[in-house]
Amino acid sequence: MARARVHNFFVSLDGYSAGETITLDQPIGSAERLFSRFDGRFIHGVDVADEPITLDRALTSTWGQGVGAEIMGRGKFGPQTGAWTDEDWRGWWGDAPPFRTPVVVLTHHRRDPLHFDNGTSFHFLDATPEDALAYAKDLADGQDVRIGGGPSTVRQFLTADLIDFMHLVTVPITLGTGVSLWDGQAEVQDRFTIESATSASGLIHHFWNRTITG
């Protein structure tokens, strides 16, 4: 049974995972300190990570395993809002986006799919979380679907009780402002079995596995 999984999702001590305003210079807004103080290369497996292989990097490497598609919010794809006026924009990642699978970009504004040579494709979809997940599972061809963020997107899927697994990472810094992962999520923990582990870097890794559906 294909799962919906969240991976390497960095959260500050005060609950923020992104800044409030995304610009071309600041892809995650003012929250970039979430990644700058620690090794935030959250999309690489051990096979491409530099030495040394640390706990953080080993856990990081689960990001792509068994994943056949991603769903992301429009803010993760680019800083634009509203109708697409610049169709030359093909995401932040250049000619080889790291996903290597189909990616569903949630947006109210239609656009033709984009295809890259390395297996990545972007499919722009205006849909509820339920319908987006069904669409992505179809693209994933039996593998799991990663819910790639940002935090508002993860929250939508949590609220709809569609998340089966989350690897969250507490970064021991405060941001003071930003987009919270936890807004409106009181009691979300009741649906999960939660394990946590500290790393020598100061990061705290959480494994949330859903135990109760409903």
Place this chain on the structure above:
Amino acid sequence: MARARVHNFFVSLDGYSAGETITLDQPIGSAERLFSRFDGRFIHGVDVADEPITLDRALTSTWGQGVGAEIMGRGKFGPQTGAWTDEDWRGWWGDAPPFRTPVVVLTHHRRDPLHFDNGTSFHFLDATPEDALAYAKDLADGQDVRIGGGPSTVRQFLTADLIDFMHLVTVPITLGTGVSLWDGQAEVQDRFTIESATSASGLIHHFWNRTITG
């Protein structure tokens, strides 16, 4: 630069990783309790692991990442000793050994290579650790080489200072007897940077990255 890596290497509190006598019924001798009390499926990635995805399983999944060949001792391949009298023996693993890469089996007794449909092949070699590693690196085609055990084989490569990385797992049980990973390895830790992390299961994971060569 291709590395030599040890993964998911289970060690009891008293330092044993295998029993003294390997038989057809007991592939790791009397040390099977190392695996029976905990989830010892040490060769599966997240993509094939059952739910839930725990810390233990996430770390387990680094086993095959970026690895292009394995080196194992003869005792890991089978219980026989001396000249090959039963060439029908093709290892413990049936028609689909989990390695999916070339595997170098260290033995003083020649035998023709074995090939399996899933990409696994076994190559029987009488060589020093240095020469075996050079041979395996060639087979690995630029990827890393896993030193697959048993403990005597890992010790040989440690003594020759050929190990770049070890993921060891302390299992909180005592065995009282067996083959020790640590015999003759006094001060081995001086060549490594070591990080450790506890898991909710009671296992303790260690990441040894080599920092000093010589």
